[in-house]
Amino acid sequence: MTLQHYLVISALLFTLGIFAVLTRRNAISILMGIELILNSCNLNFAAFSRFATPLENIDGQIISIFGIVLAAAEAAVFLAIILAIYREFGSIRPNEIDTLKG
Amino acid sequence: MEFTLKTLIFYGFSLLTVASALVVVTVRNIVHAAFSLMVTLFGVAGLYVFLQADFLAATQVIVYVGGILVLILFGVMMTSGRLEMRIHIERGQLFLGAAVAVALFLLLLTVIANTPQWENRVDDGTELEPTTENIGKLILNGPFLLPFEVVSVLLLVALIGAALISRKEVGDE
Numbered sequence: 001m002t003l004q005h006y007l008v009i010s011a012l013l014f015t016l017g018i019f020a021v022l023t024r025r026n027a028i029s030i031l032m033g034i035e036l037i038l039n040s041c042n043l044n045f046a047a048f049s050r051f052a053t054p055l056e057n058i059d060g061q062i063i064s065i066f067g068i069v070l071a072a073a074e075a076a077v078f079l080a081i082i083l084a085i086y087r088e089f090g091s092i093r094p095n096e097i098d099t100l101k102g
Numbered sequence: 103m104e105f106t107l108k109t110l111i112f113y114g115f116s117l118l119t120v121a122s123a124l125v126v127v128t129v130r131n132i133v134h135a136a137f138s139l140m141v142t143l144f145g146v147a148g149l150y151v152f153l154q155a156d157f158l159a160a161t162q163v164i165v166y167v168g169g170i171l172v173l174i175l176f177g178v179m180m181t182s183g184r185l186e187m188r189i190h191i192e193r194g195q196l197f198l199g200a201a202v203a204v205a206l207f208l209l210l211l212t213v214i215a216n217t218p219q220w221e222n223r224v225d226d227g228t229e230l231e232p233t234t235e236n237i238g239k240l241i242l243n244g245p246f247l248l249p250f251e252v253v254s255v256l257l258l259v260a261l262i263g264a265a266l267i268s269r270k271e272v273g274d275e
Contacts, residue, residue, distance in 0.1 A: 001112055001152065003223035004214055009149065011210040012120050013142075015203045020127040022199035026189045028177050032126055032139050035170065039146050042162075050153040051223040058233050061155045062246055065237070068165050069253050073260035075170045079177040080264035086181040087270075 006047035013040035027082050027092040034078075035071065042067045112152055119145030130188050136174050143167050152225075157234045 013036050020033025042064040049060025086092050122141035129135050143166040150159035214220065241250045 001109065001225040003220050005112075005116070006149065006153070007214045007220065008211065009116050009120060011207060011214065013123055013146075014210070015207040016120075016123045016127045018206060019199050019203035022202060023191055023195050024127075024189055025191060026132060026182075028132060028174060028181070029135060029189050031174065031177075032135060035139065035166075035174075036123055036126065036142065039143065039166075042158075043146055043149060046150055046153045046155045046158055050155070050225070056230065056236075058155075058236055058240070061158050061233060062237060062240055064155070064158055065161055066249060066253055068161055069257060072165055072169055073257050075173050076264040077260050077267070079173055080266075080268035082177055082181060083268040092181050 003047060003051040006043060010040040010043045010047065013037075013043070025093050025095060027085070027094055028079075030094070031075065031078050031082075035075070038067060038071045038074075112149075115145050115148040115152070119149065130191075132178055132182060132189055133175075135189070136171065136178060139174070140167055140171050143171065154230045154233070156232055157237050 017033040017036030017040065020036065021030050024030055024033065045060040045064040045067065047060075049058055049064075052060065082092055085097060089097055091097070119142055122138045122145065125138040126135050126142060129138065143162065147159045147162040147167075150156075150162060240246050
């Protein structure tokens with residue numbers, strides 16, 4: 001296993017997440033795409049931490065843990081906003097929520 | 103790299119992660135997508151184990167699979183009626199999105215292949231000591247104390263905000 005193995009897996013996860021965010025027309029599916037992106041990011045941090053020059057340096061892992069915390073906060077706020085939008089519009093399709101559209 | 107059981111398991115986890123992520127972004131039923139996301143998150147936790155990040159792997163399973171995924175399933179339950187279970191996808195956007203995604207992946211692949219500092223970094227199999235103790239020291243008695251406190255406040259604020267946003271308005275007007 002080399003560093004590049006992990007980087008390629010992470011790049012694949014990132015791209016799939018971008019694809020989900022771009023093509024899905026359901027707010028919760030978009031959230032799943034964002035979670036994939038955040039996971040790829042955390043995986044990158046952990047991989048770089050493992051292959052850093054002093055092997056005992058685990059700063060990257062700590063950044064990954066902070067990333068997981070941020071993802072949890074983001075998911076909670078995201079779903080709260082989705083619930084509020086659903087109550088207001090009766091739908092969570094992003095292209096039907098266009099009150100601010102000129 | 104010799105082909106051992108360890109590399110076989112590594113490739114298995116990689117394949118599991120990427121394949122289930124592919125299912126997450128392509129399947130039409132949102133509940134199926136959520137459960138496939140669970141497999142992806144477990145796969146990433148397995149990769150963390152290969153990176154000898156034991157604490158991180160446990161956190162991934164507890165927070166993602168036990169927390170965020172349940173949150174997502176609750177979101178599905180509360181917002182999607184029987185008609186909304188199927189995810190709407192526009193065909194034109196599908197091709198455009200796929201084109202953008204493939205272009206992005208090729209760009210990332212070029213960068214990964216052409217960065218000389220990242221070459222020849224091979225996992226030689228040296229076993230590190232368990233990371234939990236060092237993580238605790240670095241967070242509570244080291245350079246990460248301030249970020250830790252900031253992120254604690256952020257989490258508190260985000261959760262209170264989420265509860266406030268999602269509650270029903272009572273006695274409005």
